[in-house]
Amino acid sequence: MIPVAEALEHLFSLVTPLEVESVPLRQAAGRVLARDAVATRTQPPFDASSMDGYALRRSEMEPDAMFKVVGEAAAGHGFSGRIGPGQCVRIFTGAPIPQDVDFVVIQEDVTRRGDLITLNREIGDKDNIRPAGGDFKRGDVIKAPRRLGAPDVALLAAMNIAIVPVTRRPIVAIMATGDELVMPGEVPGADQIIASNTFGLAAQLEAIGAETRMIPIARDTPAALKTAFALTGGADLIITIGGASVGDHDLVAPVAAELGMEQSFYKVAMRPGKPLMAGRLKGAAMIGLPGNPVSALVCGTVFVAPLVCAMLGLPARAMARLQTQLAAPLPANGPREHYMRASVDPEGLRAFDRQDSSLLTVLAHSNALLVRPPHDPARAVGDTVSYLAL
Numbered sequence: 155m156i157p158v159a160e161a162l163e164h165l166f167s168l169v170t171p172l173e174v175e176s177v178p179l180r181q182a183a184g185r186v187l188a189r190d191a192v193a194t195r196t197q198p199p200f201d202a203s204s205m206d207g208y209a210l211r212r213s214e215m216e217p218d219a220m221f222k223v224v225g226e227a228a229a230g231h232g233f234s235g236r237i238g239p240g241q242c243v244r245i246f247t248g249a250p251i252p253q254d255v256d257f258v259v260i261q262e263d264v265t266r267r268g269d270l271i272t273l274n275r276e277i278g279d280k281d282n283i284r285p286a287g288g289d290f291k292r293g294d295v296i297k298a299p300r301r302l303g304a305p306d307v308a309l310l311a312a313m314n315i316a317i318v319p320v321t322r323r324p325i326v327a328i329m330a331t332g333d334e335l336v337m338p339g340e341v342p343g344a345d346q347i348i349a350s351n352t353f354g355l356a357a358q359l360e361a362i363g364a365e366t367r368m369i370p371i372a373r374d375t376p377a378a379l380k381t382a383f384a385l386t387g388g389a390d391l392i393i394t395i396g397g398a399s400v401g402d403h404d405l406v407a408p409v410a411a412e413l414g415m416e417q418s419f420y421k422v423a424m425r426p427g428k429p430l431m432a433g434r435l436k437g438a439a440m441i442g443l444p445g446n447p448v449s450a451l452v453c454g455t456v457f458v459a460p461l462v463c464a465m466l467g468l469p470a471r472a473m474a475r476l477q478t479q480l481a482a483p484l485p486a487n488g489p490r491e492h493y494m495r496a497s498v499d500p501e502g503l504r505a506f507d508r509q510d511s512s513l514l515t516v517l518a519h520s521n522a523l524l525v526r527p528p529h530d531p532a533r534a535v536g537d538t539v540s541y542l543a544l
């Protein structure tokens with residue numbers, strides 16, 4: 155058994171960032187920017203009014219001063235004439251500041267009669283002008299790699315970048331194994347259950363940018379497993395679920411070895427997730443996840459998601475560990491790093507009483523995985539502990 159951090163390093167060494175592809179801006183959200191994006195324009199492209207009011211010369215401003223309104227500047231419709239002494243222009247938010255003037259008085263601070271405005275007594279010093287290039291300038295960059303969120307998409311649009319270079323989505327083949335499994339919607343036999351963790355894992359990985367392919371459930375025979383493996387062609391990452399342990403029907407490792415898998419490691423000192431295996435198979439990375447639903451999904455969080463992120467060109471690193479106080483005591487931990495299903499709120503972190511790796515209900519109620527180091531002693535309320543946010 156190797157430690158979790160070592161297993162993760164082995165996994166990262168199995169992959170490299172995938173190729174770059176171009177997508178329209180509308181499809182860029184959530185994708186990973188693969189090359190620096192360079193602004194093709196300056197924003198705002200001109201000095202612009204930030205308020206509705208009147209544009210005039212700061213040097214002419216004094217209490218009760220009067221100005222004649224000689225024109226109008228609106229967003230999309232600038233004022234191109236000249237503005238003489240004692241004159242001003244009606245201006246609206248977003249309009250270019252006309253030449254000759256350098257101050258916008260907001261309309262609340264003037265009294266208007268016909269073509270004349272009179273300034274009120276109290277006018278602040280703020281000119282209400284957004285300088286050209288105040289947001290970004292032509293040539294400014296959004297650095298890659300970066301997962302593009304909604305503000306990034308808006309920024310790319312403002313920079314007039316309509317086609318975005320992103321890393322190709324990794325294709326992940328997900329294969330459930332086991333005679334006991336049927337698909338959701340089917341009628342299970344008396345000895346059967348519904349395949350669940352494949353669906354959870356697919357959801358988990360699609361949410362971070364993978365394209366998943368669900369391989370038909372493989373029965374517990376070498377021939378069925380070989381057929382299922384044959385359907386994983388073209389995948390960048392092959393994930394099997396179940397059949398990873400030491401039982402007579404746990405055939406994934408021997409069959410994968412027969413198909414030429416170069417094993418990187420087998421068994422990790424963690425709980426749940428001990429019988430994890432990984433390696434390379436026919437040009438793809440392969441991970442064998444344990445079958446217990448919680449084990450598979452915890453390994454999905456701790457190992458597979460960071461691996462998919464590395465394939466997307468993001469920095470190869472473990473999921474961030476946060477820290478908070480315990481809101482309920484904990485007994486001493488055993489020899490494996492324990493990822494305990496827990497709930498975190500402003501009072502602190504509380505592990506659920508039941509931690510069996512088959513309990514999807516407990517996982518579904520968790521919003522954190524409390525991480526206990528191997529041999530961690532008993533902990534009291536108020537002790538600082540590490541966790542992964544779910």
Ligand SMILES: Nc1nc2c(c(=O)[nH]1)N[C@H]1C(S)=C(S)[C@@H](COP(=O)(O)OP(=O)(O)OC[C@H]3O[C@@H](n4cnc5c(N)ncnc54)[C@H](O)[C@@H]3O)O[C@H]1N2
Pocket residue numbers: 330331332334335347348349350351352395396397398399400401404426427428429443444445446447449511
């Ligand atoms: N003698 C030992 N027995 C076991 C050990 C051990 O060290 N010595 N390890 C235990 C641990 S820890 C785990 S985890 C499991 C992992 O076993 P497998 O990876 O071989 O998984 P299976 O036996 O195929 O299944 C375990 C469990 O999960 C259910 N399962 C499997 N696939 C799915 C699926 N796609 N959806 C929902 N449920 C699934 C399966 O029916 C079993 O109940 O081994 C322990 N045993």
Ligand code: MOO
Pocket residue numbers: 424425426427428429444446448449511
């Ligand atoms: O991986 Mo197993 O879940 O430790 O029960």
